[in-house]
Amino acid sequence: MARAYGARYPQGMRRLASLFGLLAVSSLAFGSLASGAGVAAAADALYEIKKTEPKVAVGATATASLTITAKSGWHVNAEAPITVALTPPAGVTLQKAKLTRADLASSSLESARFDIPVSATEAGKKTINAEARFVLCQEQACKPVKETLALALDITPAAAPKDIKKPKRK
Secondary structure, three states: OOOOHHHHOOHHHHHHHHHHHHHHHHHHHHHHHHOHHHHHHHHHHHEEEEEEOOEEEOOOEEEEEEEEEEOOOOEEOOOOOOEEEEEOOOOEEEOOOEEOHHHEEEEOOOEEEEEEEEEEOOOEEEEEEEEEEEEEEOOOOEEEEEEEEEEEEEEEOOOOOOOOOOOOOO
């Protein structure tokens, strides 16, 4: 007499095998969702940050800028706080270390731009570290964003003063 497949194994073993099978399928399905790569790709699709990194001479002032542009049906929330915290290196001076919505050079639903006046007291390649915080929204959801970035500056030596010619006496 032939026995059914399930009859070979006790009831407890069949349940245990089913449980392990379910766990294996679940880990495959949800493991890919939990990976950091998918989250980063989604954030990249929501916005873009463009930087203008100036060349400035020692003793002069130039303007760096950060422009946040919303993409894929998202917009920059016009009511939520928007800030950029700046950390300059030695030899670089900023007018303000923390910029807020009141400091925006331009703002629309699609983008927001901060202009950052920069002056320097010593030549060389310098980096200003920045942390931007803003909120993006679509019709049914909003997403707070915190982005860390760096502004590279090329600081050249001060220009040598030109010889001033004195008028000739008659």
